[in-house]
Every structure is written in C-alpha cells, then in structure tokens.
Amino acid sequence: MSSLKQIWAILKKDIVLELRTKEMLISMFLFVMLTMIIFNYSFSAERNDLTKFGGGLLWLAFTFTSLLGLNRSFVHEKDEDCMDGLLLSPIDRSLIYAAKVLSNLIFLSIIEIIAIPIFSVFFIKYDYTPKLGLFIIGVILSNIGIASIGTFLATMAINTKTRDLLLPILMLPLIVPALWAAVTISGAIMGGPYGHNIAVDVSNALKLLVFYDIVFLVVPYGLYDFVIGE
Amino acid sequence: MKTRYKVFLALTIIAVPLFIAGLIGTFYFTPLEVKQIGFNQKIFYFHVPMAITSGVAFLVTLIGSLAYIVTRDEKYDKWAASAAEIGLVFSAMLLLMGILWGRAAWGVWWTWDPRLTSYLVVVLLYMGYFVLRSSVESTTQRARYSAALGTVSYMAVIFTMISTRILRSTHPVIFSLHNSGVEPEMLYTFLLALFGTFALFGAILVIRVSIENIREEIEDLKDMIG
Numbered sequence: 001m002s003s004l005k006q007i008w009a010i011l012k013k014d015i016v017l018e019l020r021t022k023e024m025l026i027s028m029f030l031f032v033m034l035t036m037i038i039f040n041y042s043f044s045a046e047r048n049d050l051t052k053f054g055g056g057l058l059w060l061a062f063t064f065t066s067l068l069g070l071n072r073s074f075v076h077e078k079d080e081d082c083m084d085g086l087l088l089s090p091i092d093r094s095l096i097y098a099a100k101v102l103s104n105l106i107f108l109s110i111i112e113i114i115a116i117p118i119f120s121v122f123f124i125k126y127d128y129t130p131k132l133g134l135f136i137i138g139v140i141l142s143n144i145g146i147a148s149i150g151t152f153l154a155t156m157a158i159n160t161k162t163r164d165l166l167l168p169i170l171m172l173p174l175i176v177p178a179l180w181a182a183v184t185i186s187g188a189i190m191g192g193p194y195g196h197n198i199a200v201d202v203s204n205a206l207k208l209l210v211f212y213d214i215v216f217l218v219v220p221y222g223l224y225d226f227v228i229g230e
Numbered sequence: 231m232k233t234r235y236k237v238f239l240a241l242t243i244i245a246v247p248l249f250i251a252g253l254i255g256t257f258y259f260t261p262l263e264v265k266q267i268g269f270n271q272k273i274f275y276f277h278v279p280m281a282i283t284s285g286v287a288f289l290v291t292l293i294g295s296l297a298y299i300v301t302r303d304e305k306y307d308k309w310a311a312s313a314a315e316i317g318l319v320f321s322a323m324l325l326l327m328g329i330l331w332g333r334a335a336w337g338v339w340w341t342w343d344p345r346l347t348s349y350l351v352v353v354l355l356y357m358g359y360f361v362l363r364s365s366v367e368s369t370t371q372r373a374r375y376s377a378a379l380g381t382v383s384y385m386a387v388i389f390t391m392i393s394t395r396i397l398r399s400t401h402p403v404i405f406s407l408h409n410s411g412v413e414p415e416m417l418y419t420f421l422l423a424l425f426g427t428f429a430l431f432g433a434i435l436v437i438r439v440s441i442e443n444i445r446e447e448i449e450d451l452k453d454m455i456g
Contacts, residue, residue: 149382152378152382153379156362156375156378156379157362159366159371160362160365160366160375161365161366161367162361162365166361166362166365169357169358169361170358170361170362170379172354173351173352173354173355173358173386174355174382174383174386176351176386176390176393177386177389177390177392177393178389180393181393208389208392208393211389212389215385215389216382216385219381219382219385220382223299223378223381223382226299226374226377226378227374227375227378229370229371229374
C-alpha cells in the first residue's frame with residue numbers, strides 16, 4: 001500500500017467512526033455554542049457589537065473546542081486498545097501521525113464552518129465578506145498549527161497517569177505564537193476597514209503562521225516514531 | 231573526590247566572588263540613572279544576566295533532549311531536566327524582577343508588555359514539562375516524552391520571541407549596536423554579574439545532575455532489597 005492509501009485508511013476509519021457515533025462533532029458544536037452564550041453574558045452591555053474583540057473571542061472558543069476534539073480522538077483509541085492495533089499494523093508510525101492530524105483538522109474545520117457564520121451574526125456588526133478569502137486562509141493556517149502540535153501532544157498525554165487532563169497544560173503555552181497570529185488576522189479582518197499598519201501586522205502574522213506550521217508539522221512527524229517507542 | 235564535585239566546587243569558588251563583585255559594582259560604582267526610574271534601574275545588572283542564563287539553560291535542555299533522541303542514553307535526560315529546572319527558576323525570578331521594574335518604570339505591577347508576556351508563557355511552558363515528567367512512571371517513557379517536549383518547547387520559545395519582536399514593545403533596549411551610550415563601570419558590572427550567573431548556573435546544574443544520579447542509585451538499591 002502506498003503512503004497515501006495508508007493515511008486514507010486511517011482517516012476513513014476515523015470519519016466512519018464519527019459518522020456512526022457523532023459524539024465528537026456534536027459535543028464540539030455544543031461546546032462552541034455554549035461558549036458564545038457565555039460571551040453574551042460576559043459582555044452584557046455591548047453584547048450586540050463585539051466587533052472589536054471578535055478575533056480574540058473566536059479563537060478562545062476554537063482553542064478550547066479543539067482541545068475537546070484532540071483528546072477525544074485519542075481517548076477512544078486508547079479505551080478500546082485500538083492504538084495497539086494501529087501500532088501493530090504494517091504502517092509507518094509517522095503516517096499514523098499524518099492521518100490523525102488530518103482527521104483532527106477536518107473535524108475542527110467542520111465545527112468552524114458552522115460556528116463562524118453563527119458567531120458573526122451574533123456578535124460582529126461589520127461586513128467582512130470582501131476580505132473573506134484572507135480570513136479563511138488565516139483560519140486554515142491556524143487550524144494546521146493547532147492540529148499538528150495538538151495531535152503530537154495528545155499522543156503523549158493519553159499515555160500518562162493524568163491522561164486528557166495533561167493536554168491543555170502542555171498545548172496552550174505551545175500554541176501561543178499561533179494563537180497570537182490567528183487573533184491578529186481574524187481580529188484585523190473582523191474589526192472593520194484597516195489601514196497600512198494593520199495590513200503589515202496581518203502579513204507578519206501570516207508569515208509567522210506559515211513558518212510555525214512547517215516547523216510543527218515536520219518536527220513532530222520526524223519524532224513520532226521515537227515518541228511512540230516500543 | 232569525584233570529578234563532578236571538583237567541578238562543582240570550582241564553579242562555586244568562581245561564582246561567589248563574581249557575584250559579590252557584581253553586587254558591589256551595582257550598588258557603589260555604577261552611575262545612578264536620573265532621567266526615568268532612578269535607583270530601580272540597578273535591577274538591570276542582574277536582570278539581563280538572568281535572562282541570558284535562562285536562555286542558555288533552555289538551550290542545554292534542547293541539546294540534552296536531542297542527545298537523548300539520538301543516543302537513548304538516560305544521562306542526557308537528567309542533564310536536560312536539571313537544566314530545565316534551573317531555567318525555570320531563573321525565568322520565574324526574571325519575571326519577578328520584570329514586575330518590579332514595571333512598577334518603578336511604568337507605575338503598574340503588571341503590563342502586557344510582549345516580553346513580560348512571552349516570559350510568562352515560557353514559565354508556563356516549562357512548568358508543563360515538569361507536569362508531564364511527574365505524570366509518567368516508567369523512566370524510559372518519561373525520558374522519551376521529555377526529550378520530545380523539550381525539543382518542541384524550545385522551538386515554541388523561539389516563535390514566542392519572534393512574535394513578540396514583531397509586536398511593538400515598551401521594554402527598554404539597553405544595549406544595541408547603534409547606541410553605545412554605556413559607561414565602562416556599567417559594562418564591567420554587567421559582565422561580572424553575567425559571568426557570576428553563568429558560573430552559578432553551572433554549579434547548580436552539576437550538583438543537580440549528581441542528585442539525580444544518587445536518587446537513581448537509591449531506587450536501584452531499594453529494588454535490590456525488594
């Protein structure tokens with residue numbers, strides 16, 4: 001089997017499992033909706049126009065939602081001893097990582113495709129559709145960063161005594177640069193028309209994200225076999 | 231006496247006079263800053279050396295982690311973890327000094343200055359490293375996970391520093407290539423403190439690794455007794 005076929009086999013397994021149970025997507029969706037309801041209470045006086053804080057709030061919701069999904073994606077592998085099955089199968093371990101990153105990326109993106117329009121209707125009063133392309137690029141690049149490092153850390157976290165409790169502690173400080181970039185890009189685009197200074201910030205943030213994604217895809221991909229061990 | 235203790239003693243003997251000289255220089259020989267924050271500026275002479283040393287400590291962690299990945303020799307794990315521990319303590323002290331400086335210079339206990347923020351992130355990052363270590367029981371698994379996390383953490387530190395450099399910072403830049411308005415007393419005091427801190431780091435690192443070795447020996451002996 002070629003590498004792509006192997007990745008597809010694991011990815012298909014994850015998607016089929018999710019389509020049958022729907023537990024991950026539904027809980028992630030409920031979580032993101034509940035976060036928005038809390039935003040409404042937190043900013044009760046200005047709840048109809050959170051344009052200024054849009055980027056930060058959006059990524060606050062997505063970061064915690066992604067943690068939920070990342071943990072889930074390994075908890076069921078561990079509980080049913082599926083991870084052992086995966087490791088015993090004649091597949092390069094780095095490819096398991098690649099497939100897991102892809103599946104986490106897909107689930108996170110599905111939630112975002114549903115949540116971003118709802119978030120915009122709820123809180124954003126500025127029509128940012130002319131810049132939608134750039135906005136989507138920013139979101140995709142941020143997702144890649146979160147999924148790549150998140151998948152790597154979730155593999156370790158799930159094999160420790162503290163299990164899923166450990167992931168946020170390890171992951172949140174590591175994704176700070178990516179989050180900074182994500183908030184800068186989304187915030188600038190959602191926050192209204194922007195001048196030269198903000199455009200420079202956005203382009204810097206995009207460059208940082210691209211480098212971040214490359215580093216945190218390549219290094220964990222290279223280290224995955226070592227981390228799994230045995 | 232083992233070589234390691236000799237190294238420890240030598241480094242301590244170097245560190246103590248350098249540190250005392252640095253302190254004397256700081257309080258008696260360096261000029262008093264008059265324009266902005268006055269006496270509080272003296273924090274600088276130990277603040278910057280600590281910042282550099284914590285950077286070196288985390289670099290040692292990275293090198294130890296990479297060495298473990300390549301060789302699978304657990305002694306490198308001990309070096310990496312010990313360096314991370316010292317780096318963490320130095321970073322926490324650095325953060326504390328930064329808070330004091332901020333209070334004196336800007337009148338607030340905390341400001342979301344990018345560099346203060348980035349060091350807060352670094353402290354949290356390496357605290358996570360130790361949470362991970364304490365939640366793994368098997369020594370080889372702990373060494374493996376720590377090496378992986380030690381490697382990616384250092385990269386995240388670089389990215390955090392880059393992202394803060396892009397942002398506009400209120401943190402003062404004392405030494406720069408274009409501005410040589412530093413008096414010799416300031417430079418010498420700074421260098422004394424810098425080498426003193428380096429020697430201190432080396433001494434603690436050596437003794438910390440020895441403690442880890444002794445702990446391992448005790449564990450082995452316990453296992454033998456049953």
